[in-house]
Amino acid sequence: MNDFSKTDRLMERGSAFLGSRYAILCGAMSWVSERHLVSAISNAGGFGVIACGAMTPEQLETEIAATQELTDKPFGVNLITMHPQLFDLIEVCDKAGVSHVVLAGGIPPKGSVEAIKGGQNPAKVICFAPTLALAKKLLRSGADALVIEGMEAGGHIGPVSTSVLAQEMLPELSQDHIIFVAGGIGRGNAMAGYLEMGAAGVQLGTRFACAKESIAHENFKKAFFRANARDAVASVQVDARLPVIPVRALKNKGTEEFTQKQREVAGVLDRNEIAMEEAQLQIEHYWAGALRRAVIDGDVENGSLMAGQSVGMVKEEEPAADIIAKLMTQSEDALTRR
Structure with a gap:
């Protein structure tokens, strides 16, 4: 022992x-x-x-x-x-x-x-x-x-x-x-x-x-094996009124789609169609879906590859x-x- x-x-x-x-x-x-x-x-x-x-x-x-x-x-x-x-x-x-x-x-x-x-x-x-x-x-x-x-x-x-x-x-x-x-x-x-x-x-x-x-899907794991510390980047907040907590993930097409999602939700907020709490929940649900696409379905291009900088x-x-x-x-x- x-x-x-x-x-x-x-x-x-x-x-x-x-x-x-x-x-x-x-x-x-x-x-x-x-x-x-x-x-x-x-x-x-x-x-x-x-x-x-x-x-x-x-x-x-x-x-x-x-x-x-x-x-x-x-x-x-x-x-x-x-x-x-x-x-x-x-x-x-x-x-x-x-x-x-x-x-x-x-x-x-x-x-x-x-x-x-x-x-x-x-x-x-x-x-x-x-x-x-x-x-x-x-x-x-x-x-x-x-x-x-x-x-x-x-x-x-x-x-x-x-x-x-x-x-x-x-x-x-x-x-x-x-x-x-x-x-x-x-x-x-x-x-x-x-x-x-x-x-x-x-x-x-x-x-x-x-x-x-x-x-986690084989594709998800392989993306981790290929990555280095610099590939794990923090998301960008696009609207100060929508206090989205930054998320660190491997950069891919899904990272860019999240920026677009924030713009979309901010627009709905502009029109007073939803409350702030609901806006934040929409962001959370987006992440849950994006994570599932990567982890379960193996879509490493459009899904979220959440990873820390120790991924290397x-x-x-x-x-x-x-x-x-x-x-x-x-x-x-x-x-x-x-």
Whole structure:
């Protein structure tokens, strides 16, 4: 058995919080983070997270049950805060006994954290914090742990790099709170560095997207294998009144179509035909459809190839267990050399 004692010691708080062997979360990737990948990661000692995305409560209930058939290890569910049925989804998680709920996509609406923690099967709440001020507010509001994610990540991103966020937030928060670092992590060496800075663990998405157990289409995976860091670009916001959170994805025809979609939705807003919340939901639904075209249908020209800048380190299809073992070995080697 491999000796990961130095990494294990630094991950101890995170592992205890998650209930997993290693404090390595898989970022929730729509259409990718489903039962097969989530269970494989949890079975390998990591912590899988189902991406609820635009699922209905009935669909989420089915996905959780199917995941529980494949693993008896802990896993979480990622819920989008702007989902119109958020509280119904929280109830589904509660009834299924999900141990951890991750709230993403914005500030948790009033009562949501309380609903997660106060159900029949109280769950731990993990939130995303893009700034130190918001991090402190979320912790005061009941978040049990935070993920600080830098702009190098895939999918929805903030404006600040992971390394800067870590330097700003870990010294302030990590002594008393569980903080996971995400964004641009592709090797265990980087993981070791953030653990030494005080992180309780890390979250990776792009590194797991092409795991053997990932149901992503062969074309999707091949696009990742061909890509380098510079190919993963952030989307452009075309209208200041439509505060679209930037999305990082591999540049293709679909990237240009998203710019056109924003112009279209902005025009509808101009004519006062829809409310701002509905406009933002239209953008979210666009992404869900574009992601499906790439991940499930294999249309890598018109679909969305959401990927972080660590995509250049993804060169082959590997079992999730091998990816986790490599990360731990690389981290242990780095810590041993210090």
